[in-house]
Amino acid sequence: MRRAAIAGVVSALGVFLLLFLFKGLPYLQDGREAIDATPTVLPSADLAPVTVRPGQQACVSGITYGPQSRYVLVEVRSGGHPSPPIVVRASAPGYAATALHPGGIADNGLLIVPIRPASHAVGGGTLCLRNAGRVAIDFFGVPPGRSSSPSVTTVAGKPVTADLGVTLLASPNASIGSRLGDVFDHVAAFRPVTGWEVWILALLVVLGVPGGIAFALWRSTGAAPRE
Amino acid sequence: MNRIRAALHRVPLSLAVLLAVAAVLSLSWSLATAPLQGPDETEHVAYVAHLAETGSIPSSTTGNQIYGLDEAGALDGLGYGRLLQNRTARPPWSPVDEQNFRNFEAQLPAGAPGAGDGPNSVAKNPPLYYAYQAIGWTLTPGGRFFGRLFVMRLLSGLLLLATVVFTWLLAGEISRRRLPQTVAAGVVALLPMAGFMSGIVNTDIGLTAIWACFLWLAVRTARLGLSWQRSALLALLTVASVLTHGRGLAIVPLLPLALVVAWARRRPSGRTTLLSAGVAAGVALVGLLAYKVVTAGAGGGLYGGEVNLGNSSAFSVRQFLSSIWQFYLPRLDSMQPHLGPAIGYRQVFIQQFLGGVFGSYEVYLPYWAYDLIQVAAMLLLVLLYTVLVVRFAAVRRRWPALVILAAAVVCLLGFLHLASYRALVNGSGDPLITGRYLLPLIPIVGTGAAAAFAGLPRRMEPIAAGVLLGGMSFLSLAGIAVTLERFYA
Numbered sequence: 001m002r003r004a005a006i007a008g009v010v011s012a013l014g015v016f017l018l019l020f021l022f023k024g025l026p027y028l029q030d031g032r033e034a035i036d037a038t039p040t041v042l043p044s045a046d047l048a049p050v051t052v053r054p055g056q057q058a059c060v061s062g063i064t065y066g067p068q069s070r071y072v073l074v075e076v077r078s079g080g081h082p083s084p085p086i087v088v089r090a091s092a093p094g095y096a097a098t099a100l101h102p103g104g105i106a107d108n109g110l111l112i113v114p115i116r117p118a119s120h121a122v123g124g125g126t127l128c129l130r131n132a133g134r135v136a137i138d139f140f141g142v143p144p145g146r147s148s149s150p151s152v153t154t155v156a157g158k159p160v161t162a163d164l165g166v167t168l169l170a171s172p173n174a175s176i177g178s179r180l181g182d183v184f185d186h187v188a189a190f191r192p193v194t195g196w197e198v199w200i201l202a203l204l205v206v207l208g209v210p211g212g213i214a215f216a217l218w219r220s221t222g223a224a225p226r227e
Numbered sequence: 228m229n230r231i232r233a234a235l236h237r238v239p240l241s242l243a244v245l246l247a248v249a250a251v252l253s254l255s256w257s258l259a260t261a262p263l264q265g266p267d268e269t270e271h272v273a274y275v276a277h278l279a280e281t282g283s284i285p286s287s288t289t290g291n292q293i294y295g296l297d298e299a300g301a302l303d304g305l306g307y308g309r310l311l312q313n314r315t316a317r318p319p320w321s322p323v324d325e326q327n328f329r330n331f332e333a334q335l336p337a338g339a340p341g342a343g344d345g346p347n348s349v350a351k352n353p354p355l356y357y358a359y360q361a362i363g364w365t366l367t368p369g370g371r372f373f374g375r376l377f378v379m380r381l382l383s384g385l386l387l388l389a390t391v392v393f394t395w396l397l398a399g400e401i402s403r404r405r406l407p408q409t410v411a412a413g414v415v416a417l418l419p420m421a422g423f424m425s426g427i428v429n430t431d432i433g434l435t436a437i438w439a440c441f442l443w444l445a446v447r448t449a450r451l452g453l454s455w456q457r458s459a460l461l462a463l464l465t466v467a468s469v470l471t472h473g474r475g476l477a478i479v480p481l482l483p484l485a486l487v488v489a490w491a492r493r494r495p496s497g498r499t500t501l502l503s504a505g506v507a508a509g510v511a512l513v514g515l516l517a518y519k520v521v522t523a524g525a526g527g528g529l530y531g532g533e534v535n536l537g538n539s540s541a542f543s544v545r546q547f548l549s550s551i552w553q554f555y556l557p558r559l560d561s562m563q564p565h566l567g568p569a570i571g572y573r574q575v576f577i578q579q580f581l582g583g584v585f586g587s588y589e590v591y592l593p594y595w596a597y598d599l600i601q602v603a604a605m606l607l608l609v610l611l612y613t614v615l616v617v618r619f620a621a622v623r624r625r626w627p628a629l630v631i632l633a634a635a636v637v638c639l640l641g642f643l644h645l646a647s648y649r650a651l652v653n654g655s656g657d658p659l660i661t662g663r664y665l666l667p668l669i670p671i672v673g674t675g676a677a678a679a680f681a682g683l684p685r686r687m688e689p690i691a692a693g694v695l696l697g698g699m700s701f702l703s704l705a706g707i708a709v710t711l712e713r714f715y716a
């Protein structure tokens with residue numbers, strides 16, 4: 001019976017370990033965009049383009065910048081030709097950053113521009129994108145409705161109905177494994193837990209769950225039948 | 228106190244460990260899923276808030292606003308509303324946003340959290356689960372919205388723990404060995420969809436716990452014999468199921484069946500039989516009256532559209548049977564194409580139930596996982612069938628349990644298929660059938676897996692159990708990981 005119990009424990013831990021090594025670890029190591037904030041969203045269904053003509057700028061208000069806000073991401077439609085140069089200006093009380101994207105993004109491509117991050121979280125900010133080229137450009141936006149935010153989008157100083165979809169990235173390509181600390185800090189926001197407590201819970205899931213299952217199998221395989 | 232301590236000492240260590248595993252997973256799911264992002268969670272929370280704050284049920288058809296002002300602020304101001312089903316969006320996590328929301332809550336007028344009087348699409352549900360959650364809402368220290376949501380999700384987690392316990396007890400009624408109990412309860416503790424649903428605010432986890440208790444008590448009553456106390460408890464659980472959700476009605480045929488099976492097994496005296504039946508009928512009647520009284524004035528008919536029996540003239544037996552056939556098997560040439568979207572066994576049983584689809588249906592496991600689950604489920608079914616045939620003599624001795632559990636499967640699936648067909652035939656585009664609706668069957672899934680493994684040679688049983696539970700441990704971890712990535716990475 002002892003050998004049977006060992007076989008049960010080994011098979012449970014072995015299957016878990018094999019799946020973790022061959023599926024879990026590659027997942028943790030895969031690179032992907034590391035999102036810092038989505039003050040407005042990119043459209044998941046309906047698209048409302050925000051058109052900016054040469055020399056004009058589109059601005060989005062109500063943005064919070066933080067130490068992890070290192071890149072600005074917007075999606076562009078350039079109507080078949082490469083996108084014009086775009087000047088990005090991020091500002092908030094006590095914070096300002098400017099960057100230039102040289103353009104040349106294909107239609108439906110991502111415009112990702114590095115910006116200097118704020119030293120600490122600061123709200124009430126604005127993000128402006130100025131068309132520094134000679135052709136108009138459309139940015140992806142969302143129409144009014146469930147997806148819209150309290151932010152106001154303006155073009156050439158005038159409010160428009162659509163929300164320009166803005167994402168702030170910590171990195172355009174980072175593995176989840178390298179960002180677990182940030183992820184757990186995000187989880188703790190708006191909850192009565194800290195990032196450290198989420199770390200402890202994560203360790204319990206990765207080690208305690210398979211370990212607990214193996215222990216339960218061990219105990220129950222060797223147990224005598226009840227009367 | 229000493230009695231409680233003694234009772235705790237009697238809890239088998241394997242069960243205690245499984246409960247710890249389920250608690251860790253449930254808490255992890257509740258943290259991995261961003262606030263208000265479970266299926267219909269916004270409406271369920273609004274129901275609880277209104278019930279807790281005003282003592283009345285919101286309306287499903289009329290009213291001034293769906294949500295309390297704090298929840299509405301979280302949805303519209305903080306962005307939890309535009310987060311729903313949009314994989315490119317993330318919830319707020321900046322300290323600035325947290326402080327802004329605290330300031331917003333501080334300036335809300337008295338009674339603002341309970342202002343969501345309707346129209347609330349889940350207000351057609353009866354109030355039992357919401358009354359349970361209202362305790363958490365009321366007792367949360369500080370009385371802030373996100374704190375309350377955290378506590379309510381913990382209370383859902385307790386219902387998963389109850390389901391694990393009742394599954395353990397159910398398996399214990401069928402087998403005297405510990406390993407089948409461990410397998411059955413382990414399957415429930417590790418099923419990703421059960422963990423996910425126990426980490427949000429949703430009636431389905433309440434229904435699951437009630438069904439688990441009912442199934443255990445029904446099988447136990449069949450083994451020990453009828454008594455008026457057990458009959459009353461079974462009837463009470465039936466009422467609880469009916470008072471939790473419209474789908475809880477599927478338990479109603481099981482009550483007389485369980486009583487008849489128990490009677491047939493032991494043939495008690497006429498007095499005991501009459502007393503048991505009378506008590507069960509009395510409790511059921513009181514429950515029905517309670518439902519009528521509690522829901523009077525809430526608006527909408529009996530369970531509203533959730534139990535959509537619609538226009539009876541549209542019902543066609545042939546079309547109904549054809550729809551069930553096509554749900555599980557390829558369409559035959561003689562059949563009309565089925566109504567509604569192209570969903571069937573693979574989507575509902577494999578992806579949405581045994582595997583899991585999380586968030587508000589936008590978070591998936593990788594497809595290789597669903598393929599693996601499908602193969603494993605087929606192997607388990609074949610193994611279970613083989614065991615039932617090869618060990619027929621042993622199976623026959625346990626016929627009462629088999630009848631009750633099989634009837635539960637038939638009742639719930641039949642009810643879901645009927646409601647789905649009637650919804651579609653009456654013009655709804657929503658087939659009203661999804662994987663989480665099958666959660667009340669998880670004690671049977673766990674017990675079925677345990678029974679299948681119990682039929683293997685003794686040396687093989689722990690290995691098979693280890694492979695299944697080890698694989699499910701990883702699946703749970705994978706589900707939590709993809710949910711974390713969707714919301715917080």
